[in-house]
Amino acid sequence: MSHKHHSGDGDELLARLGSLTAQARRHAELQRSQVELALALQRDMLPSELPQVPGFRLAVAYAPACTGLNVGGDWYDAFILPDGRLGLSIGDVQGHNIEAAALMGQIRVALRALASVGGEPGELLARTNDLLLSLGGTLFATCTFMRLDPASGILESARAGHLPFVWATADGRSGTSQDAGGPPLGILPGAEYPVTRYRLTQGGVFVLLTDGVVEGPSLPVDEGLDQAVRLAGVAAVAGLSPDSVAAAVIRGAERVGQEDDAAVLVVGHDERGAPPSRPGP
Template structure:
């Protein structure tokens, strides 16, 4: 015969509940520490201050992913090239793991290292692509790299499978870049990355961003880009600061419907126009 086990008393039940609560609290604290470590790792791999360039205003914003250890691999970067022009990059590594965040650091550093050899955007992406393939990893990255001449406002751009940038001018024109682009970095050997030339005119802006800003379950990429075009157009006509535009664009990421990370780099020009036709390509 089976003897019925006596029900636990009130003191015993409270002790069990207290033990379970303590275990849950410890697990939550451990998970929070892991998330904070992962986010700190990614933020530590992003550049600190943006370079100071006469006539050019740079502003960045970054919103991390917070789903467990689901950190992303988005990045932004800006640095002065040996010839005085400015290198600008924004990109996104496949996946949302600590490995993706570490790979992001490799790609960003690789772009800077290759810029000491060549600053031509197309050649730079091709060399970085070959470098990543030689490392033998299984991750890849999308990227846009631009070379800006502050004296003339000439912008040369190449894309590796990345979300196109948005432009706007002070006279009310705005749109999405239409450059051809090439495949993501780290996928195929011997790839070419076409270069497209633009003009950044007085009062104009370029907005470089990652897909976490404009695409998700609740927001198709076309609609997301249209919203950024509208924001950039308003900012250029109204003469808003680059930082204000960057803040408005990153807020757009709240509407995409997922927890992907997001990065924005805004480039504004308040210098005098050089010779040539202003505006779009």
């Protein structure tokens, strides 16, 4: 009788282990499905290809956060405007979840739609801010929107609570953009966003990025920006491609184990066949 009793206990234990194993397998499959869904959502939210602009080369890089579902609110975008100029945006919606990713998609599309109608970058951000406030949500977003004139190299930029961009020239100068900017989108009704103008020289490069690129547990944001400036400066002097710059900047973010998504958009003024332009970032 004792032998049968232990056998029964063993059978019960095996049954419980089998049940736990099946639950763990179902949980793993569900988690894998969620991650695959999140990645698919992220791919659909970001542009599938970059525009071709004579005299300029564009490159992007994206690294998901080290935690979570690998989906968040960071985005980049580049597109040709009706007047032939190049529209550029980069931004970061507060949060790291499906809701943030969905709002990111809405803001990116809204900026494209508003830009196609016309208006300078500051006006576009103000309209997008009003739109975001009208939705009545609780999330906000930081963003930079730019227009680049390929014929002159003139860059018009407006910033909504976002990080400055990094620039470098072929003659060895580099730094971060200096402009006042305005508050993040979705916080202050009637907010204004001043426009600052720059000029991208031949062989020059500028780098738009999100805070996951330059900030982490072991990397203060000022040090991260300095690191990005150094990388851009070396790349411009060496004549490296925007793809190489984007890859180097994103690798720097991954090395410090960033806890947020990291997005990079690089624009290089190609010397080959590029129109002349006066000095300046």
